[in-house]
Amino acid sequence: NAGVMQNPRHLVRRRGQEARLRCSPMKGHSHVYWYRQLPEEGLKFMVYLQKENIIDESGMPKERFSAEFPKEGPSILRIQQVVRGDSAAYFCASSPLLETDTQYFGPGTRLTVL
Amino acid sequence: DAKTTQPNSMESNEEEPVHLPCNHSTISGTDYIHWYRQLPSQGPEYVIHGLTSNVNNRMASLAIAEDRKSSTLILHRATLRDAAVYYCILRRVNTGKLIFGQGTTLQVKP
Numbered sequence: 001n002a003g004v005m006q007n008p009r010h011l012v013r014r015r016g017q018e019a020r021l022r023c024s025p026m027k028g029h030s031h032v033y034w035y036r037q038l039p040e041e042g043l044k045f046m047v048y049l050q051k052e053n054i055i056d057e058s059g060m061p062k063e064r065f066s067a068e069f070p071k072e073g074p075s076i077l078r079i080q081q082v083v084r085g086d087s088a089a090y091f092c093a094s095s096p097l098l099e100t101d102t103q104y105f106g107p108g109t110r111l112t113v114l
Numbered sequence: 115d116a117k118t119t120q121p122n123s124m125e126s127n128e129e130e131p132v133h134l135p136c137n138h139s140t141i142s143g144t145d146y147i148h149w150y151r152q153l154p155s156q157g158p159e160y161v162i163h164g165l166t167s168n169v170n171n172r173m174a175s176l177a178i179a180e181d182r183k184s185s186t187l188i189l190h191r192a193t194l195r196d197a198a199v200y201y202c203i204l205r206r207v208n209t210g211k212l213i214f215g216q217g218t219t220l221q222v223k224p
């Protein structure tokens with residue numbers, strides 16, 4: 001059973017461009033979570049999704065950030081018009097049916113904004 | 115969300131036990147105590163969790179105080195691969211998100 005997969009592992013964007021980060025949960029997992037880790041800081045929750053539904057987006061910045069988890073395919077975290085402050089490691093996690101189950105994390109996508 | 119307090123850093127010698135403390139004096143009855151760790155340049159990894167009773171698994175043991183206001187993660191024999199940041203997290207039942215603090219950076223010396 002493959003683990004949580006994220007791609008790309010490294011992404012470089014110039015200011016003003018769009019960044020799309022993908023997350024494929026573990027097989028059979030229907031809950032996806034996104035976290036962000038700024039340099040030298042701890043992880044911060046961003047959003048929690050189930051298939052086709054956003055359950056909790058309390059940690060998402062109000063502008064430029066969006067997330068989806070379609071019926072088919074990976075979950076996508078989209079950042080429009082990136083700024084240097086968006087440079088961070090973005091981690092995705094998944095869990096099975098119950099939302100309180102253990103979360104399994106992917107290796108992360110390291111976004112660098114030039 | 116209830117807050118946890120951990121020491122910023124700890125050191126251990128290889129092959130010796132390590133006790134990582136966590137204070138959570140404002141814990142509520144529906145809060146589970148979770149521990150995750152993050153190795154350098156990797157995503158967090160689940161270690162163990164519990165509610166009231168002590169718990170053991172292949173990675174570690176979790177000792178929970180009787181009043182639940184503190185807990186201790188026990189690594190029975192530290193190895194160099196255990197060097198990581200260890201996060202103690204309170205997770206309320208029916209809550210999806212994990213609230214990470216600063217964690218404890220564990221250094222393991224050969």
